Amino acid sequence: MGIYVLRRLWRTLLVLIGISVVVFAFVRSLPGDPATVILGERANPVSAARLTEQLGLNKPWFINIKDPAHLFDAQYPRYIWKVVHGDLDKGQKSQIPVTDELRARFPATFELALAAMFFALLIGLPAGIIAALRRNSVWDSLATTVSLVGVSMPVFWLGLLLSYFFAVVLHWFPPSARLSTGVDLQPLTGLYVLDGLLRGRLDVAWDALRHLVLPAIALGSIPMAITARITRSSLLEVLGQDYVRTAKAKGVAPRLVTLKHALRNALLPVVTVVGLQAGLLLGGAVLTETIFSWPGLGSWLYDAISSRDYPVIQGGVIFAALVVSVVNLLVDLSYAFLDPRIQYR
Amino acid sequence: MKKYILTALLGAALAGSASAATLVYGNNGDPVSLEPGNITDGISITVQRQIYDTLVDFKDGTTDPVPGLAVSWKSNPDATSWTFNLRKGVKFQDGTPFNADAVVFNWKRWWDPKDPTGYRDQGRTYEIMGDLLGGFKGDKTAVIKDIVKVDDSTVRFDLTGGNSDFPVVIGSGYFGLASPTAVKEQGAKYGTPASTPVGTGPFTFVSWKTGDSITLKANPNYWGAKARVDTLVVRSIKDASQRLNELKAGTIDFASDLTPDSLGAVKADKTLTAIMKPSFNVGFVSMNNKNPILAKQAVRTAISMAINKKAIADAFWGGLAVSNSSFLPPVMAWANSSAVPGDYKYDPAAAKKMLADAGYANGFSVDLWYMPVSRPYFPTPKPIAEAIAADLSAIGIKVNLKTEDWAKYLQDRNKEPGFDMYMIGWTGDYGSPDNFYGAYYGANASDDINFNPPALQTLLEQGRAALTRDAKAKVYAQLHKLTYDAAYRIPMVHSQPLAAARTYVKNWVPSPLGSEAWNKIILIGKK
Numbered sequence: 074m075g076i077y078v079l080r081r082l083w084r085t086l087l088v089l090i091g092i093s094v095v096v097f098a099f100v101r102s103l104p105g106d107p108a109t110v111i112l113g114e115r116a117n118p119v120s121a122a123r124l125t126e127q128l129g130l131n132k133p134w135f136i137n138i139k140d141p142a143h144l145f146d147a148q149y150p151r152y153i154w155k156v157v158h159g160d161l162d163k164g165q166k167s168q169i170p171v172t173d174e175l176r177a178r179f180p181a182t183f184e185l186a187l188a189a190m191f192f193a194l195l196i197g198l199p200a201g202i203i204a205a206l207r208r209n210s211v212w213d214s215l216a217t218t219v220s221l222v223g224v225s226m227p228v229f230w231l232g233l234l235l236s237y238f239f240a241v242v243l244h245w246f247p248p249s250a251r252l253s254t255g256v257d258l259q260p261l262t263g264l265y266v267l268d269g270l271l272r273g274r275l276d277v278a279w280d281a282l283r284h285l286v287l288p289a290i291a292l293g294s295i296p297m298a299i300t301a302r303i304t305r306s307s308l309l310e311v312l313g314q315d316y317v318r319t320a321k322a323k324g325v326a327p328r329l330v331t332l333k334h335a336l337r338n339a340l341l342p343v344v345t346v347v348g349l350q351a352g353l354l355l356g357g358a359v360l361t362e363t364i365f366s367w368p369g370l371g372s373w374l375y376d377a378i379s380s381r382d383y384p385v386i387q388g389g390v391i392f393a394a395l396v397v398s399v400v401n402l403l404v405d406l407s408y409a410f411l412d413p414r415i416q417y418r
Numbered sequence: 419m420k421k422y423i424l425t426a427l428l429g430a431a432l433a434g435s436a437s438a439a440t441l442v443y444g445n446n447g448d449p450v451s452l453e454p455g456n457i458t459d460g461i462s463i464t465v466q467r468q469i470y471d472t473l474v475d476f477k478d479g480t481t482d483p484v485p486g487l488a489v490s491w492k493s494n495p496d497a498t499s500w501t502f503n504l505r506k507g508v509k510f511q512d513g514t515p516f517n518a519d520a521v522v523f524n525w526k527r528w529w530d531p532k533d534p535t536g537y538r539d540q541g542r543t544y545e546i547m548g549d550l551l552g553g554f555k556g557d558k559t560a561v562i563k564d565i566v567k568v569d570d571s572t573v574r575f576d577l578t579g580g581n582s583d584f585p586v587v588i589g590s591g592y593f594g595l596a597s598p599t600a601v602k603e604q605g606a607k608y609g610t611p612a613s614t615p616v617g618t619g620p621f622t623f624v625s626w627k628t629g630d631s632i633t634l635k636a637n638p639n640y641w642g643a644k645a646r647v648d649t650l651v652v653r654s655i656k657d658a659s660q661r662l663n664e665l666k667a668g669t670i671d672f673a674s675d676l677t678p679d680s681l682g683a684v685k686a687d688k689t690l691t692a693i694m695k696p697s698f699n700v701g702f703v704s705m706n707n708k709n710p711i712l713a714k715q716a717v718r719t720a721i722s723m724a725i726n727k728k729a730i731a732d733a734f735w736g737g738l739a740v741s742n743s744s745f746l747p748p749v750m751a752w753a754n755s756s757a758v759p760g761d762y763k764y765d766p767a768a769a770k771k772m773l774a775d776a777g778y779a780n781g782f783s784v785d786l787w788y789m790p791v792s793r794p795y796f797p798t799p800k801p802i803a804e805a806i807a808a809d810l811s812a813i814g815i816k817v818n819l820k821t822e823d824w825a826k827y828l829q830d831r832n833k834e835p836g837f838d839m840y841m842i843g844w845t846g847d848y849g850s851p852d853n854f855y856g857a858y859y860g861a862n863a864s865d866d867i868n869f870n871p872p873a874l875q876t877l878l879e880q881g882r883a884a885l886t887r888d889a890k891a892k893v894y895a896q897l898h899k900l901t902y903d904a905a906y907r908i909p910m911v912h913s914q915p916l917a918a919a920r921t922y923v924k925n926w927v928p929s930p931l932g933s934e935a936w937n938k939i940i941l942i943g944k945k
Contacts, residue, residue, distance in 0.1 A: 105825020117864045166450050241666045248663040366655045368629030
């Protein structure tokens with residue numbers, strides 16, 4: 074298994090190098106340049122050209138063919154040289170090192186994604202199980218309908234609706250942000266609920282938790298729906314298999330058959346989907362983070378893409394690829410636990 | 419007697435609450451930088467204005483210049499040299515003195531590309547110098563020739579040509595003055611979230627959590643009116659609907675840039691006060707001379723007569739906009755020509771006839787590009803474009819609506835052959851007609867309509883150099899007439915951006931210029 078993990082990590086490294094090349098070429102082939110966006114309405118060709126030069130974006134991309142003496146005085150070699158030294162460059166306009174922003178923003182997204190996943194599994198798994206066990210009942214229709222709504226409702230709409238109803242009308246939860254104004258917390262891990270507990274500040278942990286609820290529901294609604302549907306269909310399939318019938322015939326209690334025999338096998342596809350979803354949650358929390366003023370990776374990358382902030386897009390995408398690779402590795406490793414027939418080579 | 423006692427009690431309560439109060443503002447995004455001179459966006463200015471002062475300030479709610487860090491200023495007869503007398507006894511928030519050296523230090527680092535404290539090798543750009551003041555030291559178009567310390571409390575700016583707008587230009591929020599000591603100590607980091615920005619302003623910097631909030635506290639040594647709250651938190655809330663939700667929930671105290679359609683919701687909420695900010699923008703439709711049909715003046719005039727601007731303004735701004743024939747917002751109406759009618763005539767029948775006379779009885783087909791982003795002057799560009807298209811189809815013009823990503827939009831309008839017709843606008847930086855006309859006409863403007871006659875350029879230069887308001891008014895009246903008759907850009911609207919505050923927020927007077935210091939705001943009865 075150790076060799077398997079090493080091989081996977083090596084492959085991840087190759088993937089990351091490939092992604093760096095692709096994203097580098099991709100952002101530069103996007104229409105519209107950073108200088109024009111930075112200057113906005115007042116952008117005229119003269120100022121735009123001046124700013125482009127100042128940002129170093131007038132240099133060739135990969136190799137400086139025109140000037141063989143400075144072959145590597147191009148954008149990509151300079152960037153990779155920096156990356157190898159642990160520097161992902163600075164945001165074009167903000168001048169904030171990309172690594173600093175990643176360090177500050179990843180925990181926010183991670184905490185939100187964890188909470189969203191927790192919500193998705195908390196509701197999605199039981200809903201799927203109940204729907205499968207009580208097939209064609211009211212419960213089944215209810216679970217199916219809820220999951221359909223969850224999949225089809227746009228996240229930004231759901232987010233605003235949740236915020237309006239639970240924050241403005243009912244005052245149960247705050248409308249947005251990670252902590253209330255004036256609540257002070259020196260982050261340890263960057264996961265505020267956990268940090269509140271670690272610092273022995275229950276009030277802070279509670280405040281952070283309350284802020285987490287609405288965005289987690291908004292972000293978790295789609296994975297919740299998908300989890301419910303996959304669990305339902307997978308469990309139905311397993312329940313119809315011979316070994317389940319055999320177990321029942323042997324007189325094993327129905328509850329035990331379902332939970333121990335059927336569910337464990339039915340979870341395999343669920344785990345696969347959850348793994349994929351987790352990757353998407355980390356990279357795709359764009360709308361939720363924007364609506365809920367959540368200072369995470371999603372809203373940061375979204376801004377960077379609209380303002381063509383090349384270093385931020387590059388660093389962000391490479392980092393997201395790394396995270397998705399790690400999550401997939403963990404998912405693959407968990408297969409063996411669920412299905413002993415799977416071996417690592 | 420009872421009344422006096424009540425007043426006294428209220429006063430005492432206020433004094434007590436003011437010391438501990440926190441004021442929370444919902445900003446529509448995260449600032450780019452807290453380093454003056456190095457930004458071009460309003461979100462950053464909003465925060466910078468609280469930390470820094472400028473040499474020239476503006477009377478509350480107007481564009482009229484009043485003393486800031488300079489107590490007085492005067493020019494030589496041809497306005498090519500401006501001398502500013504600085505306020506004495508002012509200190510930066512780090513305790514270092516504000517004086518002529520500090521002024522020269524700040525301006526030189528923005529203006530001189532070789533200045534070692536400009537940190538340009540580390541990515542600083544100071545683009546606003548290029549845009550508002552023609553360029554940098556050594557550029558042919560640069561407005562500033564030199565910055566000279568006369569004595570400890572006098573600074574002189576020598577200009578390359580006559581410019582009577584100079585004091586108001588340098589009063590714009592981009593040019594807040596920072597502590598030279600702090601800039602030198604913090605180096606290229608200055609202005610980023612990892613730094614401590616230091617100015618002379620009413621609030622001092624405490625912390626910046628990127629993407630989340632910036633916390634400031636009252637500057638106890640402020641030279642002007644000291645802040646009436648203890649802490650100021652500026653939160654980053656990008657979504658306009660969410661800003662309204664936060665206001666209604668009471669988690670923020672005041673916010674700007676709400677969508678015009680939320681006026682009803684704000685008015686219906688007893689805990690909120692709607693605040694219409696003074697209009698200081700123009701949203702307009704530009705027509706391109708490179709399109710042979712649009713190159714005909716009769717066609718352009720017919721188009722401007724066929725668009726029902728008032729109906730569009732009423733429909734999409736819900737009472738928060740005026741439509742008129744001027745490129746200048748209402749506060750600068752003094753510069754308009756009386757020979758030009760206040761509004762374009764809306765007359766589709768006459769327009770149709772005019773089009774037929776020009777040889778287009780059967781109409782023609784044209785592209786109209788609308789912006790993919792929302793701005794105060796065009797909050798909902800797509801439906802507005804649809805309304806324009808409907809009006810034009812009534813006189814036989816087939817309009818193809820088009821849009822693209824904002825970055826590409828800004829670039830393509832300046833690229834050959836440009837857009838046939840497109841929507842764009844402008845929000846002013848300082849109170850001079852030159853800031854509006856100069857942004858879209860003349861040498862420094864975007865090259866999007868291929869219309870830049872010498873007469874227009876001469877008028878722009880004359881306007882910039884004219885010394886008195888009367889003299890300016892005469893020049894800009896001619897410019898107004900010239901651009902109105904040419905009808906290349908049809909002003910659609912001057913909108914009033916909608917802001918709102920909790921009812922306990924008093925004394926907030928928004929500036930037409932888009933930002934003002936919040937030292938005078940009082941909170942009465944906030945929990």
